[in-house]
Amino acid sequence: MDFDAMFDAQLNALKEEGNYRIFAELERQCGAFPRAKSHDEETPDEVTVWCSNDYLGMGQNAHIREVMKDAIDSCGTGAGGTRNISGTNNHHVALERELADLHGKEAALLFTSGYVSNWAALSTLGGRLPDAVILSDELNHASMIEGIRHSRAKKVIWKHNDPEDLDRKLAALPANAPKIVAFESVYSMDGDICPMKEIVEVAEKHGAMTYLDEVHAVGLYGPRGGGVSEREGLAHRITLIEGTLGKAYGCMGGYITGSAAMCDFVRSFASGFIFTTALPPAVAAAAKASVAYLKDSSEERHAQRDRVAYLRAQLDKQGIPHLGNASHIIPVMIKDPVKCRMLSDILMRDWGIYVQPINYPTVPKGTERLRFTPGPLHSYDDIDHLVEALSVLWKQCAIAHAVA
């Protein structure tokens, strides 16, 4: 059987619809973020990265780097085992304590990624609580969707950010079924923020557990970086807060926080937690240092907000439409996969601006976009350069019509 021909057929279909992905090969320049060397032909040697999720540039923070290097020299390059079989290091335990404290919870549980934390926690909660029903916001991330699917629990999708729809759907369920309301604080592709208080109140009214994904918010919102739930004073009313160490904290890994019993439950039953090598202790040490750093320092958050406001204002001045939202994410809608790719290519080749085209399946077809994430390390000159490039492109007829 010619398997390669079967693979090629599906890949060709992707290419024909413009959704085939080409990765930009970069070499981030530590100390010069957001600058990176480009390893691709036909691009300038140095480019400015405009689409990183290392939102605050913590990945180049000298203190975090030193902590990580010191831990490599003291513990080595890897964990050497699963958490159960020789892989638990004091750095993992200390990081879990730090994360529990960040969200004011009894306990935390560390995973190899945010994806795995959502997948493993939701599949375990949904799969092991008898007759559980998971109520999932319709725009939840793929990792939550796959976790819910894997749990084989009953799933009810509610309208995006609509507490009234959630209320109706909760009311229609049996009173004695365990209910899990799964949602995000900041939705990464539109950058909108959920009406958290209303959602929590609806969930409480129906005795449902709340499962909140804060991956695009931890480190960025709240006085200690505890996310939108901290900023809104709601963390203590959320059953489970999930977050990542791979975005604002500049490292790698994911986690859940909540009651000691709940974390112990997931620890004890989640296949995706049990049967995998633990994070390198050095990554855990670096992540702990980054979480602790951003508990104390708000300078990066303030600078980020300043750059976000400045980019929005400059885009408005030039009449370049962008999605309005209350977050740090600035989507410019292109609505066509081929044109989105073309714009991205021109920005990279002619302007040294790297912004990946966001196409299906990351966003629905027809909502393709460029997604900008300004951070504290982007200068005003960087922003002016970006806006100039977009203005020039916007004025070119073909593109102006294309996105009108």
Added chain:
Amino acid sequence: MDFDAMFDAQLNALKEEGNYRIFAELERQCGAFPRAKSHDEETPDEVTVWCSNDYLGMGQNAHIREVMKDAIDSCGTGAGGTRNISGTNNHHVALERELADLHGKEAALLFTSGYVSNWAALSTLGGRLPDAVILSDELNHASMIEGIRHSRAKKVIWKHNDPEDLDRKLAALPANAPKIVAFESVYSMDGDICPMKEIVEVAEKHGAMTYLDEVHAVGLYGPRGGGVSEREGLAHRITLIEGTLGKAYGCMGGYITGSAAMCDFVRSFASGFIFTTALPPAVAAAAKASVAYLKDSSEERHAQRDRVAYLRAQLDKQGIPHLGNASHIIPVMIKDPVKCRMLSDILMRDWGIYVQPINYPTVPKGTERLRFTPGPLHSYDDIDHLVEALSVLWKQCAIAHAVA
């Protein structure tokens, strides 16, 4: 609804059957492997680790550590994005080339862990090849089982390491259905090695794809560490070889290798690949250095084999039964979860020997064991000390009867 009470009820059931897991909190001492500081009370401050999957002690290799630290200083602590959205670094690309070369394949694809590589690749292959049937060895790892389950493809389980049973089961399937034969080279809990040539021949006879998990073999077997498939000269006949960077290579991450079309297919469609932050470039750099190092150096492999043979011989001399197999893994069967835990506790507390009890769900109930993985860094004195401890415990009546 009292969710914590529901969690506690299931945790209490685990505790009652002796399967509740307690993680040993260690601090590996780089430069002194297999020694680690213990952070637990009632244990000696320093213990010898006997159950690590850092099989060759590469985690403390000075060259690999330097490469990782240098990459931290040049690229930072994290990748900053998914592979598609700003997260592909030159170190990821170079590592993928190194892995393709290791197995003599056209391409490789990197994942955040071996677990994720199995889960994502099998769920994508099984889910997207129309009418696919996955034929799974009955002792395959949890990550493969979950990937197959997630694919919702038809699943046929064949008897462990039994090519004749596989042949019968393949013959019973429709000729035109795409078939995937999924198996491992070294099964980590019994340490047995599959009859690879026979399995490959049966698969070829039926036009089935072969999916081989070599996570407990890469770095350890074959003249360049390419695994059992390299040693047997069979790599070119296997469709997909999956491996890990978190065991013998001492780092973190997983991968698949195979045809360019197949790797591109998984890259383009696997949720668990697409929607997750890439490995830190420094981890990729260290892993590449480790793979390259073990392509050239066989010293660690030879020393490991020597220690394995010595431990087996000493156990035999003392009449301590252990599972016979042709690998580096030495299981001593206890067959009771409570006694297994007790033995492990005594070894740790009284002898400074750390070997985690292996209980359900890692192994079937009734097959609980201590699993020893001697490596090049265990001295003959270490081995003598371990065998002495086991002999003393074996002679104590209660335990001798317990395991008789």
